[in-house]
Amino acid sequence: MxxxxxxxxxxxxxxxxxxxxxxxxxxxxxxxxxxxxxxxxxxxxxxxxxxxxxxxxxxxxxxxxxxxxxxxxxxxxxxxxxxxxxxxxxxxxxxxxxxxxxxxxxxxxxxxxxxxxxxxxxxxxxxxxxxxxxxxxxxxxxxxxxxxxxxxxxxxxxxxxxxxxxxxxxxxxxxxxxxxxxxxxxxxxxxxxxxxPDHAHGSLTHSDNSNAPAGQLRVVARMPAVWLQALIILMAYWLYLGSFEFATFAEKVFDQDKVFGASLSAFREWLRPVSAIAAGFLADRIRASRAVSIAFITSAVGYGALALIPGRADLLWMLWIQISAVAIAVFALRGIYFALMEESKIPLLVTGTAVGLVSTIGFTADVFAYPMVGWFLDNYGPATGYQYYFSILAGASVFGLFLTLTLGWQNQRGKPREQ
Incomplete structure (x- = not known):
């Protein structure tokens, strides 16, 4: 160009x-x-x-x-x-x-x-x-x-x-x-x-074989790495959706006003571009699976601390620190979790099908995350409800770490065979 x-x-x-x-x-x-x-x-x-x-x-x-x-x-x-x-x-x-x-x-x-x-x-x-x-x-x-x-x-x-x-x-x-x-x-x-118009830049379609999508889906479904990545993204995306609760958490548990909650969410969003870019550079230097593991560890500590922190005005400084840590972790995860496909050597030919399968599973958190936190808030009140919910998210972070370590071990084990 x-x-x-x-x-x-x-x-x-x-x-x-x-x-x-x-x-x-x-x-x-x-x-x-x-x-x-x-x-x-x-x-x-x-x-x-x-x-x-x-x-x-x-x-x-x-x-x-x-x-x-x-x-x-x-x-x-x-x-x-x-x-x-x-x-x-x-x-x-x-x-x-x-x-x-x-x-x-x-x-x-x-x-x-x-x-x-x-x-x-x-x-x-x-x-x-x-x-x-x-x-x-x-x-x-x-x-x-x-x-x-x-x-x-x-x-x-x-x-x-x-x-x-x-x-x-x-x-x-x-x-x-x-x-x-x-x-x-x-x-x-x-x-x-x-x-x-699309035709000005070429086409992404390179085959007229109508059976190709079904065949590619069968190939992808046989790859353990694809299923591991789908579950990793499910955990990461659930943690990301959990960060949507920060504004309500500050308002209901720390007794802050709605303007404070909206400003807190805006601050969280400002961390996104920096976190995604930094995670990308880190993933290139130490491998994507290692960078994802670090983000899961940070998320586990952050959500665990949010579950334990008392809702007192004099502890607002701790709230800012923990929310910043979780936000950086979840945005880092969102920025690099698809990079795991390259590390796992998913063939380029089936990349689109793999992304479709992984997305379908990984983004199902949209279905269950919101009713879950709503049920906790309605039945236990904001303070106890968020304590339970953030504890569950800390556990999801640990499970995501386990999945990522398993994927990294599997990728390393497969290197001699590839060579």
Whole structure:
């Protein structure tokens, strides 16, 4: 790409900037609970369990959409899929701002499971792969994830500021919903403006064999490393979702206000780009499995400390330290857990199928994590409920460490045979 002129380079980076904006803006509405859970609980007049079921409905639709989304992304133009997804998600946000009933919120989150996964996720990955060259895919996806983290931090900071401007929680929440919905719509316009048609960059389809997907799935299903990685990602993603509870934890257990909770979530998000990039460099130096193991150990210590820390105002400094440690760990995990595929020598020919299988299993935490924490809060209260839940997450960190050590041992054992 060194022969590109300034204009071509500018358009190329506008292409990536559009993907970055789209890749995070579309999920702001779906994951609002990480900053505004208590406000949603009050404004929508629903219990924490119902709030968890609402997000679980999204997770159920999303899990069923990963494989189908990959099939769809090879048959419909990437720009069309991305722009449709962003506009549809944004329109759903405008409807959410009318404060609909609980059944309609369930339907809305099911709809978002389609618009943010079926017609979006695989298309985003495809567009990113087309942007990068064959020898710089790691850097390409690193830029995407770090950029998404930066966009998320900016938008969550803006959301916290918008929320703080309103005297009533209901007004503030509606303003935040409108902000996030408009961000999704704006990202859709950027996609239409700066992402060219697929044929301008070639195709990812290299075979007309209609039986290839089934054959590749059989090959992937026979690989123990794939199943280990699926479980590792399941643990890592569950730990990441657990970090969404930090705002509510600070509000309910440490008796802080909603603005503090939203600001805490924004601070957590600012750690994402730095953590992902640093973890990537570390993984290149010491192997991905070792870096993942370090992140699991950090997460276990952090969640264990959060389960034990008393909810006293004079211990807020400890809360910041533990939340920072957990956030760095979970964002590091998200940044590098797919790098385990290269270490495990998953054949390039079946990479897409492997990612689909791993994602389907690994992201099932969207289905059970929210109802679980909602049940703990409703039945035991915030202080005891979070003590139990964070203890479980500390145990999940230890199990993730065991899985990672097993995978690393298996990879090392397989080296002599490969050589």
């Amino acid at each position: 060194n022969d590109e002129g300034p204009s071509s380079r500018r358009l190329r980076w506008l292409y990536m900037a559009s993907l970055i904006l789209a890749g995070d803006s579309i999920y702001l509405l779906v994951y609002m609970r990480q900053s505004f859970q208590t406000s949603m609980h009050e404004v929508f007049e629903i219990s924490y369990t119902q709030l968890g079921i609402m997000n679980s409905m999204y997770g159920l639709l999303a899990i069923t959409a990963y494989f189908a989304g990959g099939w769809l992304s090879d048959r419909v133009a990437t720009r069309t899929l991305l722009s449709f997804s962003l506009f549809a998600t944004g329109l759903g946000g405008y409807y959410m701002a009318t404060i609909p009933s609980y059944p309609m919120l369930l339907a809305l989150h099911a709809f978002w499971g389609v618009s943010t996964i079926l017609t979006f996720w695989a298309a985003l990955v495809k567009a990113t792969r087309l942007w990068g060259g064959s020898d710089d895919q790691g850097r390409t996806f690193g830029i995407l994830d770090a950029g998404r983290g930066l966009v998320g931090a900016v938008m969550m900071t803006a959301g916290a500021w918008v929320f703080s401007r309103s005297a009533l929680a209901a007004d503030g929440l509606v303003d935040v919903i409108l902000l996030y919905a408009t961000a999704s719509m704006a990202a859709g316009l950027c996609v239409l403006a700066f992402i060219p």
